[in-house]
Amino acid sequence: MLHTFVAYVEDLPGVLTRVASLFRRLNININSLTVGRSERPGLSRLTLVCEASAEAGHRIQASLFKLENVVDVDDIAHAPAVTRELALIKVAVTPQSRSQIFDLVEVFRARIVDLTSESLMIEMTGVESKIEGLIEVLREDEGRILEICRSGKMTMRRGHHVSSVLRAMGAGEEAEASNGGAAREEGLPSTIE
Amino acid sequence: MATKEGSNAHLNTPTRLTGAEIMWATLTGEGVDTVFGYPGGAILPAYDALRKFPIRHVLVRHEQSAAHMADGYARASGKVGVAIATSGPGATNLITGIATAMLDSIPMVCITGNVSSKILGTDAFQEVDITGITLPVTKHNFLVTKSEDVAQALRHAFQIARSGRPGPVLVDITKDAQQGTAIFDFEAAKPKPYRPHPMLSVKDTALGEAAELIRNAKKPVILAGHGVIESGAMEQVRTLAERAQIPVALTLLGLGGFPASHPLNLGMMGMHGEAWVNHAIQEADLLIACGMRFDDRVTGKLTDYALKAKKIHIEIDPSEINKNVKVDVALIGDLRQVLEDLLPRVGGRDGAAWLKTIDASKGAVAVRDIKNLPDSGHLYAAHVMHDLWRITGGNAIVVTDVGQHQMWEAQYYHHEHPRTLVTSGGLGTMGFALPAAIGAKFGSPGKDVWVVAGDGGFQMTAAELATIVQEKIKINIAIINNGYLGMVRQWQEFFYEKNYQSTPLVSPDFVKLADAHGIPGCAVRTRAEVAEAVEQARTTNGPFLLNFMVEKEDSVYPMIPAGSALHEMLRRPGHRAKDPLEETAGE
Ligand SMILES: Cc1ncc(C[n+]2csc(CCOP(=O)(O)OP(=O)(O)O)c2C)c(N)n1
Ligand SMILES: [Mg+2]
Numbered sequence: 001m002l003h004t005f006v007a008y009v010e011d012l013p014g015v016l017t018r019v020a021s022l023f024r025r026l027n028i029n030i031n032s033l034t035v036g037r038s039e040r041p042g043l044s045r046l047t048l049v050c051e052a053s054a055e056a057g058h059r060i061q062a063s064l065f066k067l068e069n070v071v072d073v074d075d076i077a078h079a080p081a082v083t084r085e086l087a088l089i090k091v092a093v094t095p096q097s098r099s100q101i102f103d104l105v106e107v108f109r110a111r112i113v114d115l116t117s118e119s120l121m122i123e124m125t126g127v128e129s130k131i132e133g134l135i136e137v138l139r140e141d142e143g144r145i146l147e148i149c150r151s152g153k154m155t156m157r158r159g160h161h162v163s164s165v166l167r168a169m170g171a172g173e174e175a176e177a178s179n180g181g182a183a184r185e186e187g188l189p190s191t192i193e
Numbered sequence: 194m195a196t197k198e199g200s201n202a203h204l205n206t207p208t209r210l211t212g213a214e215i216m217w218a219t220l221t222g223e224g225v226d227t228v229f230g231y232p233g234g235a236i237l238p239a240y241d242a243l244r245k246f247p248i249r250h251v252l253v254r255h256e257q258s259a260a261h262m263a264d265g266y267a268r269a270s271g272k273v274g275v276a277i278a279t280s281g282p283g284a285t286n287l288i289t290g291i292a293t294a295m296l297d298s299i300p301m302v303c304i305t306g307n308v309s310s311k312i313l314g315t316d317a318f319q320e321v322d323i324t325g326i327t328l329p330v331t332k333h334n335f336l337v338t339k340s341e342d343v344a345q346a347l348r349h350a351f352q353i354a355r356s357g358r359p360g361p362v363l364v365d366i367t368k369d370a371q372q373g374t375a376i377f378d379f380e381a382a383k384p385k386p387y388r389p390h391p392m393l394s395v396k397d398t399a400l401g402e403a404a405e406l407i408r409n410a411k412k413p414v415i416l417a418g419h420g421v422i423e424s425g426a427m428e429q430v431r432t433l434a435e436r437a438q439i440p441v442a443l444t445l446l447g448l449g450g451f452p453a454s455h456p457l458n459l460g461m462m463g464m465h466g467e468a469w470v471n472h473a474i475q476e477a478d479l480l481i482a483c484g485m486r487f488d489d490r491v492t493g494k495l496t497d498y499a500l501k502a503k504k505i506h507i508e509i510d511p512s513e514i515n516k517n518v519k520v521d522v523a524l525i526g527d528l529r530q531v532l533e534d535l536l537p538r539v540g541g542r543d544g545a546a547w548l549k550t551i552d553a554s555k556g557a558v559a560v561r562d563i564k565n566l567p568d569s570g571h572l573y574a575a576h577v578m579h580d581l582w583r584i585t586g587g588n589a590i591v592v593t594d595v596g597q598h599q600m601w602e603a604q605y606y607h608h609e610h611p612r613t614l615v616t617s618g619g620l621g622t623m624g625f626a627l628p629a630a631i632g633a634k635f636g637s638p639g640k641d642v643w644v645v646a647g648d649g650g651f652q653m654t655a656a657e658l659a660t661i662v663q664e665k666i667k668i669n670i671a672i673i674n675n676g677y678l679g680m681v682r683q684w685q686e687f688f689y690e691k692n693y694q695s696t697p698l699v700s701p702d703f704v705k706l707a708d709a710h711g712i713p714g715c716a717v718r719t720r721a722e723v724a725e726a727v728e729q730a731r732t733t734n735g736p737f738l739l740n741f742m743v744e745k746e747d748s749v750y751p752m753i754p755a756g757s758a759l760h761e762m763l764r765r766p767g768h769r770a771k772d773p774l775e776e777t778a779g780e
Pocket of ligand 2: 647648649673674675676677678679
């Protein structure tokens with residue numbers, strides 16, 4: 001099955017190697033990995049998607065936690081979450097084909113972010129299937145797509161959710177406040193299914 | 194600047210020191226008094242500063258040995274061992290020793306020098322990316338490029354090495370970081386409190402379930418591993434065993450964690466465990482795994498492992514839970530603490546029937562035990578181990594190498610106390626024994642230390658004989674000389690039609706080799722001579738080497754072939770015949 005892990009890691013040289021190396025060690029291919037700054041100073045947030053057996057989730061999460069630079073790991077296997085990907089697509093255009101692309105971009109709720117006489121760049125945000133849909137249609141004309149750049153998936157749980165680890169560390173910005181929402185059930189299994 | 198006499202003053206008052214001085218000062222602050230190392234260009238500033246600090250440096254003959262010594266020191270003492278090497282080849286030589294410590298969860302800090310930070314990454318002379326190389330075989334590692342970071346990195350390294358599930362940590366310090374100066378403030382360099390693994394979990398309900406399983410079990414077995422010793426849970430395991438009358442089987446690294454002489458001690462489990470131990474596990478209806486990780490050498494074929502048993506797993510590393518064996522109740526935490534929490538819920542149990550069943554299966558085996566057989570004129574390693582155990586009263590620290598002799602040691606030397614067996618279990622590193630024994634002697638100077646090594650493995654690190662002499666320490670060395678890479682020969686005998694490819698081994702005369710180092714020794718050829726020789730070695734002032742010329746083609750029994758189930762064991766051939774030795778004594 002497809003696993004999605006969201007992790008907070010220290011923003012230091014070599015940390016990504018440690019994370020990646022763990023998956024290499026387990027012979028698990030990383031399908032997508034995005035990293036960027038988080039709401040917490042000194043901590044990066046990453047979303048990592050990989051294919052592994054259903055039981056592997058626990059061991060991967062436990063192993064990630066064993067890395068000294070990893071602060072928090074959330075296994076978003078079945079939790080309701082929002083997942084998005086960003087794609088930049090550069091296509092070749094002629095004065096004739098241009099308006100056709102404009103229509104397409106409209107239908108897919110994408111945007112044109114660069115335009116020259118021979119090419120234009122489309123920016124699109126959405127779920128994977130939507131981006132793939134646009135790419136598929138663009139591919140109908142052979143040689144039209146010049147470049148594709150995709151960010152990989154970014155995931156965030158829905159609802160007011162703070163992990164027990166992050167909560168123990170205190171608020172990132174002013175997050176904390178009330179803990180009224182559906183906080184993760186501490187994520188600490190006693191017997192691991 | 195620090196002086197040898199007033200060397201602890203700077204621990205209290207922040208002082209400006211060089212990075213090299215900060216390194217030693219921090220080690221002193223962490224309680225280190227002995228390190229094992231080998232100098233070279235990139236670590237020279239550190240060596241230059243050593244004279245000002247009350248730390249004994251043991252000069253090794255190969256950096257692999259430095260790591261093994263630090264490891265042996267840690268295993269014998271329970272403290273963090275420290276190894277030091279220069280950049281490049283010095284650093285890469287450490288790797289086997291680091292991996293050995295990693296696989297056996299040994300707390301160790303390795304310090305390497307590296308080229309100056311300005312030329313890092315340029316393939317400068319003797320530059321290797323040692324933090325990159327050691328990433329998968331360390332618990333963590335640090336690259337330090339500034340003098341002001343030295344103390345913090347080292348203190349953090351010690352904390353990581355000894356916290357949670359222990360392991361080796363490497364700190365790579367560039368030459369300019371050693372040469373530059375910074376304010377040394379030991380207190381300020383203290384790391385934040387160690388973050389326990391967030392998935393530790395000892396729920397009340399789980400404790401209750403575990404107690405319930407124990408209460409209802411008819412055929413329970415405790416599986417005691419290295420964690421018993423690492424967490425210091427000997428008393429707690431014993432209380433559990435005695436109160437609920439549960440027999441205890443041990444892993445190789447668990448030996449010593451439960452007294453061998455205890456009536457509830459079954460002995461070692463797994464590939465070369467005694468038949469009754471593995472049978473008990475296969476027949477059990479409850480396994481209580483304490484600080485062990487169901488290694489493949491212990492379980493045999495997983496799909497046939499202890500199928501009738503419910504399993505309770507008490508373990509500090511959450512990533513070990515359900516890794517090899519699915520368990521019914523997981524208590525994820527420090528073993529000692531978990532048992533303290535569990536014990537109040539465990540009451541007395543009548544275990545007599547189950548213990549009687551196990552005992553019955555022991556009797557038959559004792560008859561065919563090689564050590565109970567009449568002297569055939571041949572010298573067997575089992576005899577040597579048995580006499581060594583008798584004469585040392587089971588009180589020595591025995592440091593083994595890897596191979597047949599290692600298993601015979603585990604079978605015939607009965608360990609009463611923790612930290613009296615030092616052996617490479619997880620990685621199975623040949624060449625471990627001699628250097629690890631040197632480390633063990635420094636870690637536990639009051640104890641007799643015995644090396645038990647094969648003729649093959651001994652030659653891998655035999656150069657450390659010179660270290661023993663230079664350091665003037667007393668180590669006893671027993672070489673189990675069978676003229677073969679015995680354990681591999683055994684596999685060839687069983688599984689490769691006796692095709693002894695590359696396993697016959699020519700060795701130097703080990704007694705003469707010892708003599709060349711100024712170490713006395715003698716060869717032993719018959720069973721009758723063993724006891725006296727051991728006694729002579731033991732009572733000789735200074736090191737002594739015994740070359741035991743044992744039966745060449747003896748094998749370790751019982752044996753569970755890799756990939757077979759625990760009950761599918763190979764027994765000593767002819768064990769039903771009149772003379773069980775017939776077939777192995779041979780030519
Ligand atoms: C460094 C290393 N290389 C190879 C092996 C594989 N191996 C395991 S046991 C063994 C034979 C050991 O021979 P010896 O030291 O003579 O001990 P014996 O088995 O004869 O008691 C070998 C080669 C190993 N464990 N470690
Ligand atoms: Mg041999």
